Amino acid sequence: MPNSSHRNGSKIRLSDIAEETGFSLATVSKTLNGRSDVAEETKAIIERTLRKYGYERRVTPPKKAQPVIEIVFQTFDTLWSLEVLRGVLDKAKQLDLSVNTTESGDRQRPDSSWVDGILRRQPLGAILIFSNLTNAEKEKLHSHNIPYVIFDPSGDPAGTKYSVQADNWTGGVIATRHLLSLGHRRIAIITGPGEMMCSKARLDGYSSALSEYGLTTDPELIMEGDFTMPGGYAQAMELLSNPDRPTAIFAGSDLQAMGVYEAARQHRLRIPEDLSVVGFDDVQTSAFLGPPLTTVLQPLQEMAEAAMQLLIDANTQNLGERHIVMPTSLVVRNSTAPPHA
Known part of the structure; x- marks a missing residue:
């Protein structure tokens, strides 16, 4: 008192x-x-x-931040999440830190319970797998001097101090260029949710690569997915049921590409002889599919390590605003080949 x-x-x-x-x-x-x-x-x-009246506040020393990093996931049930966590744990081991994971809400809009838990635990900082923070949530974190990093932002990270993401536009370009260079012209894309920034960037990259070859985008070949295996399967089943089906599919995630594989099997199509498939992320299992998946490497572990380092730097120095964009690259395996004549 x-x-x-x-x-x-x-x-x-x-x-x-x-x-x-x-x-x-x-x-x-x-x-x-x-x-x-x-x-x-x-x-x-x-x-x-x-x-x-000389009424003075009693100054209470602030609680000391615990040597813990919080990471808040949408849900921890995908290979993508595991890759991110591996990067966080590797960096935490190097720095002798502990990691606390939280599941809350959905990726676009978590509920607010996560922030109250963070305030109680007083970690060194938080890695958030979403970007649509309310002003009240931002104020709570700022008022308790808890730095946070937006990881792979689902929306525009403007208004936040730190973020880490991949170069999604270039990833879309190089995936589509690869298929075009093999001779494919009827190339479909299964995106992620339309409101997510990474989905828009990959679709823009796909469209840009088509335009380089003098091709226009065909709305019938653009399907909105949800980055999940069942979603990829459902969208691919629709695409492959078209009499003028695509000869190649660019899936917005490796999980969606796995769904495309099953849809191709249902349609008795061979990969890559009858259908070429490209994924995005390069999660560990993509190299062990049959056939191994050609995909865009999104350096999830390196991105997670960069997010961890941002939080450490924010605790030890006067760190200015930082928004890190990490490069993507194409990993060519056996799921792509020239189309039949």
Whole structure:
């Protein structure tokens, strides 16, 4: 509790301050505790009255940040999430840090319970697998001096200080160029959710590569997916049921590409003889599919390590705004070949 001075030999109470200023006891208490939901004019009146009677706050030393990094996932049930966590754990081991994982909400919009847990635990920082933070959530993290990094942002990371992502546009370009160079012209794409920035960037890269060859995008060959295996299967089944089916499919994730493999099997199509497939991410299992998957390497582990280093730097130095974009590259395996004449 704050210390108080005396007036006419009696101890000053918060209720006295509330009575003199005309504001509620709750508003006076919020002002004393530095809450942001008090109007500046109200705050000025209350603080002026507090000073008038020598009412002083008792300064409580801030809690020491624990040697822990928080990582908040949408859900921890995919190979993609495992690759990210591996990168975090590798870096944490080097730095002698612990890691706490949290599942909350969905990737585009988690519920707010995660932030209250972080405030209770007081970690060195947090890696967030989403980007649509509310102003209230940002204020909570800032007011407790907890730095955070947006990882592979689903939206525009503007307004946040730190982010790490892959060069998704270039990834879309090189995947499509590869198929074009093999002679494919009817190339379909299964994107991720349309509102996600990485999905838009990969689709833009696909369209740009087609235009380099004088081709225009065909809306019938663009399918919106959800980065999951069942989603890739469903979209590929629709594409391959078309009498004028594509000769190649660029899947927006390796998980979607696995769904394409099953759809091709259902349609009795051989990969790559009858259908070429390219994925995105290069998760570990992509090299062990039958046939091994040609894919775009998104350096998930390196991205996770970079996010960890940002948090460490933010705790040890006056770090300016940083938005890291890491390069993507094509890994050619056996799932792509020239189309039949």
